[in-house]
Structure formats: C-alpha cells, structure tokens
Amino acid sequence: MNFDYTDEQNALRDSLSKWAAQQYDFEKRKAALKSEDGWKKNWATFAELGLLAASLPEAYGGLGGGATEVAVITEEFGKALVVEPFVPTVVLGAGALNYAGSAAQKDEHLNAIASGERVIAFAQAEPKSRWALNDVATTAKKSSAGYVLNGQKAVVLGGPQADHLLVSARTAGGQREAQGISLFLVPKSAKGITTRDYPTMDDTRAAEVYFENVSLGADALVGQVDQALPVIARVVDEANAAYCNEAVGAMRLMTSLTQDYAKQRKQFGRAIAEFQVIQHRLVDMFMATEECVSLALLATIKLAAGDEERARAVSSAKALVGRQGRFVGQAAVQTHGGMGVTDEMRVGHYFKRVTMIDATFGNVDYHLRRFAALNAEAA
Amino acid sequence: MDLEFSPEEVAFRKEVRAFIDANYPAQVKGKGLREDLSKEDMRAWHKVLGKKGWSAPGWPVEYGGTGWTATQRYIWLEENARAETIPPLPFGVSMVGPVIYTFGTPEQKQRFLPGILSGEVWWCQGYSEPGAGSDLASLKTRAVREGDHYIVNGQKTWTTLGQYADWGFFLVRTDPNAKQQEGISFLLIDMKSPGVTVRPIKLLDGGYEVNDVFLENVKVPVDQRIHEENKGWTCAKFLLAHERAGIAGVARSKRNIEKLKAIAKQEIGDDGKPLLEDDEFQRKLAELEIGLSALEMTELRVLARESAGKGPGPESSLLKIRGTEIQQRLTELTLEAVGNYAQPYLRDMPGGNEYRVGPDYAHAAAPIYFNWRKASIYGGSNEIQRNIIAKMVLGL
Numbered sequence: 001m002n003f004d005y006t007d008e009q010n011a012l013r014d015s016l017s018k019w020a021a022q023q024y025d026f027e028k029r030k031a032a033l034k035s036e037d038g039w040k041k042n043w044a045t046f047a048e049l050g051l052l053a054a055s056l057p058e059a060y061g062g063l064g065g066g067a068t069e070v071a072v073i074t075e076e077f078g079k080a081l082v083v084e085p086f087v088p089t090v091v092l093g094a095g096a097l098n099y100a101g102s103a104a105q106k107d108e109h110l111n112a113i114a115s116g117e118r119v120i121a122f123a124q125a126e127p128k129s130r131w132a133l134n135d136v137a138t139t140a141k142k143s144s145a146g147y148v149l150n151g152q153k154a155v156v157l158g159g160p161q162a163d164h165l166l167v168s169a170r171t172a173g174g175q176r177e178a179q180g181i182s183l184f185l186v187p188k189s190a191k192g193i194t195t196r197d198y199p200t201m202d203d204t205r206a207a208e209v210y211f212e213n214v215s216l217g218a219d220a221l222v223g224q225v226d227q228a229l230p231v232i233a234r235v236v237d238e239a240n241a242a243y244c245n246e247a248v249g250a251m252r253l254m255t256s257l258t259q260d261y262a263k264q265r266k267q268f269g270r271a272i273a274e275f276q277v278i279q280h281r282l283v284d285m286f287m288a289t290e291e292c293v294s295l296a297l298l299a300t301i302k303l304a305a306g307d308e309e310r311a312r313a314v315s316s317a318k319a320l321v322g323r324q325g326r327f328v329g330q331a332a333v334q335t336h337g338g339m340g341v342t343d344e345m346r347v348g349h350y351f352k353r354v355t356m357i358d359a360t361f362g363n364v365d366y367h368l369r370r371f372a373a374l375n376a377e378a379a
Numbered sequence: 380m381d382l383e384f385s386p387e388e389v390a391f392r393k394e395v396r397a398f399i400d401a402n403y404p405a406q407v408k409g410k411g412l413r414e415d416l417s418k419e420d421m422r423a424w425h426k427v428l429g430k431k432g433w434s435a436p437g438w439p440v441e442y443g444g445t446g447w448t449a450t451q452r453y454i455w456l457e458e459n460a461r462a463e464t465i466p467p468l469p470f471g472v473s474m475v476g477p478v479i480y481t482f483g484t485p486e487q488k489q490r491f492l493p494g495i496l497s498g499e500v501w502w503c504q505g506y507s508e509p510g511a512g513s514d515l516a517s518l519k520t521r522a523v524r525e526g527d528h529y530i531v532n533g534q535k536t537w538t539t540l541g542q543y544a545d546w547g548f549f550l551v552r553t554d555p556n557a558k559q560q561e562g563i564s565f566l567l568i569d570m571k572s573p574g575v576t577v578r579p580i581k582l583l584d585g586g587y588e589v590n591d592v593f594l595e596n597v598k599v600p601v602d603q604r605i606h607e608e609n610k611g612w613t614c615a616k617f618l619l620a621h622e623r624a625g626i627a628g629v630a631r632s633k634r635n636i637e638k639l640k641a642i643a644k645q646e647i648g649d650d651g652k653p654l655l656e657d658d659e660f661q662r663k664l665a666e667l668e669i670g671l672s673a674l675e676m677t678e679l680r681v682l683a684r685e686s687a688g689k690g691p692g693p694e695s696s697l698l699k700i701r702g703t704e705i706q707q708r709l710t711e712l713t714l715e716a717v718g719n720y721a722q723p724y725l726r727d728m729p730g731g732n733e734y735r736v737g738p739d740y741a742h743a744a745a746p747i748y749f750n751w752r753k754a755s756i757y758g759g760s761n762e763i764q765r766n767i768i769a770k771m772v773l774g775l
Binding site: 125127128129130131132135154155176196198199200201202206208266267268269277278326330333334337338340341342343344348349351352355356359360363365366368369 | 715
C-alpha cells in the first residue's frame with residue numbers, strides 16, 4: 001500500500017499551483033472571463049506545462065501518465081477555479097479516442113490534443129435524457145457516404161470553445177436501449193451543425209448543439225458501431241473521478257477560507273471561531289472534506305479496475321462529494337454571513353462550482369441508485 | 380377547537396379571489412417572483428392595494444389596517460400566493476410602519492404612514508454595518524446632535540433594494556458612552572439628503588439586490604427621530620420580532636411546492652418515468668410537505684396568541700428558522716429536479732431569460748437556490764434565532 005505521489009507527480013502539482021498563484025488568481029481569472037478569447041492563452045499555457053499531454057500515451061505525443069496525473073491536475077484546478085474545458089477535451093474526448101479510436105484517429109487527434117491544438121467537447125446529454133447514458137434520441141442513419149446525423153444535445157460543456165464534437169448517437173434500437181449507440185467525432189464547423197452558446201452558473205461555458213442532416217464520412221465513427229455504451233460509461237466514470245478531485249480542491253479551499261474568516265471575524269467582542277456552534281461546524285466541514293478526499297482517491301485508483309469495481313468506486317465518490325460538497329458549500333456561506341452571498345468573495349464561487357459538479361453526469365440520487373443497482377446485480 | 384372555515388370566511392375568500400383576478404396588474408401577471416423585476420414591477424400590486432385600503436392588513440384600523448381577523452389574513456396570504464402576486468415589500472408596511480404607529484408622534488404618523496400605505500414612498504433599512512451583523516448592537520454609525528438636527532456619519536450594509544429607496548430607517552449611535560443597547564436612536568433619513576451614497580453589491584446569483592449605504596455628514600432633522608433619543612433599541616427589537624413573524628412564508632412555500640410538483644411531472648427521472656413518480660423524489664417531497672404542515676399549524680398557534688392580545692414574542696424565532704429552512708430546501712429540490720439544465724446562466728445573455736435554452740422553469744432554479752442562502756442569514760441569522768430561543772424561551 002502506498003499513498004505517495006511520485007516525484008514527477010509532485011513536480012506537476014507544484015508547477016501548476018505556482019502558475020495558478022501567479023497567473024490565475026481570482027482577479028486575473030475574472031478579467032479573463034470577461035473576454036471571449038481569454039481561455040486561449042491559458043490553454044496554450046496548459047500545453048506548455050504538459051497538462052494536456054500528461055495522461056496521454058507516449059506513442060501519440062503524450063507523457064504516458066494516467067488517472068493519477070488527471071487527479072493531481074483537476075484538484076489544483078478545483079482550488080484555482082479553472083474554467084477551461086480540460087475534462088471534456090482530455091478525459092472524455094481523448095479518453096474515448098484512446099480506448100476506441102483507430103490508429104489513424106489517435107494519430108491525428110491525440111497529438112493535437114497534447115499540443116493544445118485540438119479542443120473537444122462531449123455532446124452526450126439530451127434535453128430529456130437527464131443523466132441516463134443509454135437514453136439517446138439523436139440518430140445517425142447509414143448513408144452511402146457514411147452517416148447522417150440528426151438531433152439535439154444539451155448542456156455540452158466546453159461546446160463554445162471546442163473545434164470538434166464527440167457525439168453519441170443512435171445507430172440502432174429504441175431510445176433507451178443499451179445496444180445501438182455509436183460515437184462519432186465531428187468537426188464543429190460541419191454543415192448542418194448550429195450551436196447556442198452560453199455561460200454556466202459557475203463561469204464555465206456550454207452550448208446547446210443542433211444537428212440537422214449532418215453528413216459524416218464513415219471515418220467519423222469512433223469504435224465499433226452500436227457498441228459505444230461501455231466506452232461512454234468508462235470515460236464518463238473517468239470524468240466523474242476527475243470532477244470529484246476538482247470538487248475536493250474546491251472543498252479544501254472552502255474549509256480553509258472559512259476557518260480563516262471565522263478566526264478573523266469578530267462579533268460580540270470575540271472571533272466567531274470561539275463560539276462552539278461555529279467550531280463544530282468547522283469540524284464537520286473538515287471531516288466531510290477528508291471523507292471526500294478519501295473516496296476521490298479510491299475512485300481514481302479504481303479507474304484501472306474492472307467495469308463493476310470501477311463503477312462502484314466512482315458512484316460512491318460522486319454521491320458523497322455531491323452530498324458533502326453541498327454541506328460544505330452551504331456551511332461556508334452561512335459562516336461568512338452576508339459576505340458569503342456576495343460575488344466578491346471567493347467562497348461563493350467554490351460553492352457554485354461544487355453545486356454544478358453535482359448537476360454534471362449524475363447527482364447524488366443518480367449515483368446512489370447506480371450503486372444500489374450494482375449491489376442488486378451482485379447479490 | 381376546529382379548523383373549518385365559517386360561511387363568512389368562505390365568502391371572504393371568494394371576494395378576495397375575485398378582487399385579485401380583476402385587479403392584479405397586467406404588467407406583472409405571470410411574472411411570479413422571478414429575478415428580474417423592475418422597480419415599478421415590484422410595487423405595482425402594492426399601489427393597487429393602497430387604493431383599495433388593503434396594503435397593510437396587519438395594522439390597527441385607525442392607521443389604515445383592514446380590521447381582518449387572523450383567519451382572514453391567513454386567507455388573504457393564501458390567495459395571494461395562489462395567484463403568485465408580488466407582495467408589498469416588507470420595509471414600509473411590515474417594518475417601519477408598525478414602528479412609526481407604535482412609537483411615533485401624531486405628526487410623524489400623519490407625515491409618513493400615508494406614503495407607506497399607498498406604496499408611493501419606497502423604504503429601506505439601515506441596520507447592519509460591516510462590523511455589526513449578528514452583533515447588531517455594536518453598531519458604530521454616529522449621530523451627533525447640533526441644534527434641531529443630527530449630523531450622521533458611518534456605513535450601513537445589506538440594505539435591500541436601497542438603490543430604489545426614497546427613505547430609509549436607520550439605527551445610529553447617539554450616546555457612545557452608554558451601554559451598547561442604550562445609546563442607540565432610530566432615525567428616518569431622506570435618501571436624497573446630501574452625503575448619502577448608495578452602492579449596489581453584486582451577489583452570487585449575479586443580481587444586485589443589496590447595497591452599501593455611506594453616510595457622510597448627513598443632516599437629519601430631530602423631528603425625524605422616532606421615539607426618544609437613545610431608545611432606538613426598543614424600536615429595533617420590536618421591529619425584528621415583527622419581521623420574524625412574517626418571515627415564515629408558509630403560503631408562498633405551499634405554492635412553490637405545487638410548482639415543484641408541476642416541474643417534477645415534466646422532468647424525466649433516472650428510470651425513464653416522470654420524476655414525480657420516482658420513489659426517492661416522492662419521499663423528499665413528502666418530508667418537505669410534512670415540515671411545512673407543522674410550520675403552518677405552529678404559525679396559526681402563534682397568530683392565535685397574537686390575536687388574543689399577546690404580541691409576537693421570541694417564539695417567532697422558531698417560525699423564522701423553520702420557515703427559511705423549508706424555503707431553502709424547496710430551492711434545493713427545485714435545483715435537483717431540473718437536472719442538467721440547472722447549469723445555463725442566462726441572465727447576462729442577449730434577451731436574458733428569453734434566450735431559449737432548456738425548459739423555462741429551469742432558468743431561475745440555480746440563481747434562486749444560490750440567492751436564497753441569504754434567508755438563513757438575514758433578519759437575524761438562524762444561529763442568533765437559536766440563541767434567542769435558548770435565552771428567552773428556554774431560559775438557558
């Protein structure tokens with residue numbers, strides 16, 4: 001048993017936190033958010049720091065790392081409230097290509113992702129699908145040239161920044177059937193694609209994507225036709241593990257910022273941290289965060305395990321992070337009093353981020369249910 | 380003991396419903412309590428009620444109250460919630476008005492009460508300060524008497540909708556040497572006075588609802604002080620108890636539960652069935668409804684005591700705590716119900732809420748959830764309310 005990070009992983013964390021402290025502090029972040037292209041400069045830096053290549057295979061321009069590198073990066077991103085579409089591109093996009101793509105697809109796209117020239121968004125959720133990965137109404141019909149895509153995708157994170165979309169579409173079967181789902185990689189500029197871009201509550205960006213008779217070559221297919229669901233489930237588990245680590249970064253900051261505030265804020269002639277009701281709340285926040293650190297770590301480690309073990313660990317972590325993230329966020333705001341609900345204090349932005357992570361790829365109830373279903377299957 | 384409505388009360392409900400249907404202003408119909416209401420939206424209904432003489436049902440009749448029984452007032456609130464009206468803002472009718480008719484001089488009553496009733500004069504509250512939140516009595520804003528006026532200096536904060544206000548009621552320190560609570564006075568200040576600066580504060584949900592108010596050598600005539608000098612804390616305590624009593628929001632929460640059910644009917648749950656049929660969601664709704672039912676009965680018991688001549692006492696802290704907890708839980712479940720579509724933030728988009736992304740009911744779910752965290756903080760934080768119950772009710 002070994003919970004230590006390697007020297008390389010520690011170096012990665014250090015260089016990233018150093019960069020964030022200097023170049024991505026709260027004020028600089030705010031300024032970048034205001035400009036349409038503010039993210040591009042940061043993205044180029046991610047490439048320079050090796051963040052985009054860290055978890056990709058060496059054969060395709062990567063540095064040969066894996067889930068642990070992603071966890072280190074996303075936790076630091078959580079602390080710095082990074083809004084660039086790292087998980088959509090590197091975990092979901094590159095992940096699906098890596099597991100299911102052809103050698104030609106990997107060669108073309110993974111190299112480009114590693115060097116920062118390719119941004120991918122995963123067009124998976126649909127207006128009525130909620131978080132069910134098998135609920136796919138978007139269709140890809142076979143044509144003489146390849147496929148024709150029709151449908152709508154909802155809340156596509158990173159959609160506005162992406163140049164390519166990884167799209168789940170139905171090639172066979174009924175709307176909620178596990179079989180018959182396929183993945184396609186499509187340039188966003190393809191004829192027949194329109195988007196509605198918007199910011200999200202937590203300052204990331206997303207889009208509604210509409211496909212109207214979008215003609216795809218046969219080479220747009222990623223992996224085997226009709227057989228994409230296991231690949232989707234796997235990369236979504238990896239994304240959820242990454243988001244759990246990001247939430248852990250945010251929770252660590254909320255607990256420490258709230259401790260600092262309670263020590264410094266005086267009412268009734270003393271620091272509010274001296275009141276027992278506040279002390280116990282700070283303790284509960286600390287414990288909740290530590291539990292989440294543990295399960296985020298477990299989820300990260302189990303990403304390499306078999307499907308069922310992986311799913312159990314990821315759903316455990318996502319359910320706990322959802323519940324405790326809500327608790328820590330609410331407690332952090334409450335302890336800050338009126339200041340906690342202002343835009344000017346960082347603490348509320350972490351709260352928004354963990355809340356939106358809960359609304360991404362399954363909330364608490366979804367993952368409790370998935371965990372229980374796995375139990376039932378095993379019994 | 381019974382909970383039946385009498386034939387007169389049933390007739391009253393009919394009358395009220397008909398009045399609301401016929402007179403609720405078209406300008407705000409269907410807007411509910413959405414985030415982006417204009418100044419005039421917020422007081423359109425208040426102005427109609429002012430003309431009818433129904434803007435302050437809780438006031439004594441001699442000052443403009445309706446003379447309704449507690450049950451009639453309950454029916455009134457229920458019917459307003461049902462129609463999703465935008466109620467009169469609390470600052471005039473529920474807060475400063477009762478202080479003025481209780482502690483004010485005849486001249487002050489004559490001068491200020493009509494504008495409160497009609498909705499013509501917009502009031503705001505100057506209580507909290509950067510260093511005086513839960514510990515309100517430690518406030519530092521200073522008022523120094525100079526002949527027939529005071530000179531006021533200091534900073535107030537969390538002044539809700541102060542950016543629109545014509546007048547404000549302020550707690551200021553008039554005797555810095557007295558014990559904390561004993562050196563405070565209650566002043567009415569014209570917000571157009573030289574030296575008053577209002578600066579809106581941006582909140583988590585992206586909106587501007589509260590303000591910092593800076594007071595720099597503001598001249599305030601002595602006849603704008605309510606009650607005696609250094610007796611302001613009496614007014615403050617009286618007002619806070621009144622504020623807490625109205626804060627439970629039972630009728631609105633009932634209505635919001637119905638809205639949540641309507642959303643859950645349209646949303647598809649994890650198993651492909653409507654969310655409203657989902658066991659887990661049903662259980663959460665049931666818990667919420669049971670909590671609300673208990674709150675409602677508790678409020679009715681407090682109201683009954685009140686109409687028996689006992690003013691709202693420290694028990695109203697219970698209504699504030701549970702009422703705001705239920706309101707917050709409602710915003711939480713609404714956020715859960717809308718799923719992925721909790722995420723888009725459309726307020727700053729061209730066309731704002733009209734920028735069509737996802738179902739209309741989803742747009743405000745997250746902003747309201749984040750905004751409503753304020754409820755357990757304002758009006759005396761829920762921690763302070765528990766202290767009040769511990770001390771005043773349980774004698775601990």
